[in-house]
Amino acid sequence: MVKRVVLALGVLVSLAVVPTTAQGANIHYWIGAVPTEWNVVPSGRDPVTGNTFLPTQTTMNTVVYKRFTRNWGQLMPNRFWVGDNDGIPGPTIRAREGDTVFVHFRNMDTMFGQSHSMHFHGFHYDFSSDGAFVPGVTGVAANVPVGRNVTYRLRARRGSVGVWPYHTHSPSMHMPESKTLYGMIVIRGRNERKPVRENIVVFSEHLGFQTINGRAFIGNTPTFRSRVGERVQWNVMAIGDSHHTYHLHGHRWRYANQNIDTRNVGPAESWKFRITEDEPGTWLYHCHVNFHMDAGMVGLYQVAGRSVSGTSGGFEGLLAGRP
Numbered sequence: 001m002v003k004r005v006v007l008a009l010g011v012l013v014s015l016a017v018v019p020t021t022a023q024g025a026n027i028h029y030w031i032g033a034v035p036t037e038w039n040v041v042p043s044g045r046d047p048v049t050g051n052t053f054l055p056t057q058t059t060m061n062t063v064v065y066k067r068f069t070r071n072w073g074q075l076m077p078n079r080f081w082v083g084d085n086d087g088i089p090g091p092t093i094r095a096r097e098g099d100t101v102f103v104h105f106r107n108m109d110t111m112f113g114q115s116h117s118m119h120f121h122g123f124h125y126d127f128s129s130d131g132a133f134v135p136g137v138t139g140v141a142a143n144v145p146v147g148r149n150v151t152y153r154l155r156a157r158r159g160s161v162g163v164w165p166y167h168t169h170s171p172s173m174h175m176p177e178s179k180t181l182y183g184m185i186v187i188r189g190r191n192e193r194k195p196v197r198e199n200i201v202v203f204s205e206h207l208g209f210q211t212i213n214g215r216a217f218i219g220n221t222p223t224f225r226s227r228v229g230e231r232v233q234w235n236v237m238a239i240g241d242s243h244h245t246y247h248l249h250g251h252r253w254r255y256a257n258q259n260i261d262t263r264n265v266g267p268a269e270s271w272k273f274r275i276t277e278d279e280p281g282t283w284l285y286h287c288h289v290n291f292h293m294d295a296g297m298v299g300l301y302q303v304a305g306r307s308v309s310g311t312s313g314g315f316e317g318l319l320a321g322r323p
Helices: 290-294
Strands: 005-008 011-014 026-039 059-068 093-096 100-107 149-155 162-167 182-188 197-206 209-212 223-227 231-238 244-248 253-255 258-260 262-265 270-276 281-287 298-306
Touching: 026 093, 093 100, 162 231, 162 270, 182 197, 182 231, 197 223, 197 244, 209 290, 231 244, 231 262, 253 270, 262 270, 281 290
Parallel strands: 026 100, 093 182, 197 231, 223 298
Antiparallel strands: 005 011, 026 059, 100 149, 162 182, 197 209, 231 270, 244 262, 244 281, 253 258, 281 298
16 A cells, blocks of 8 residues: 655645555546636747847737646746646646546636637546536537636546647637647656656647747747756647647657657647657757748757767857746
């Protein structure tokens, strides 16, 4: 018998004692659809071309998923890493095989007054927790009015292991302000070891820019960091209407019995890979569709330490992006 302690939206929650070979833990998330102002290019420039942009070109009023303490008591702080509580993408929902996840959702969209919902890939669940609107069939969980709460009950089973998207699937999902309501799910195997670093990359389009996690261009898109010798997991996903090609400079990984450094990802597709860092440097990661990269879909990956060849690397003098 073991006692598992998990982080549920930033709050340490002591779970009931459960056998390691039986069902897993019960995990609770408290999430709201919150209106916000979002700047796709907060620096106002593309450092590669030198092009500059006005805030009126890069800022939008929209709705994002945010996480809260129990019963939506307080908004959880944003600790400045992707999938924490920065808004795009929404908070990462994490579980292990065997866990049951309860997502308590409140629609707080007082700006647009639209109904919203949450629809989850990867998990097993009853139809009542699908969160997708079907006219004349679904209930309030697929069309949550402003001020209302619902709870989705999700089960992580053997076929659930992997990375997946979640997003709104209410009647308002095609409205511009709803296209920022998305996030990632990470479900590990029961005995799967966590990586030292985990990077979340979500390709999408906003305000005519090609974005990574809601931002465009180096210095705005995430700058991920690691050190030589660390085990790093990359979680890659696309949301929207376009197909993309993820490429990471200076690295390769195994897929379909071959070594690759580029892989396609279409709308609502998601996948992961792991690498052990062995070479320092400031590497680009980006979509290899040329006009997508030109429109902002590019970021930096900084690896510090010393390679087997003796070359050292660090972070000094590098462009500062979101960690």
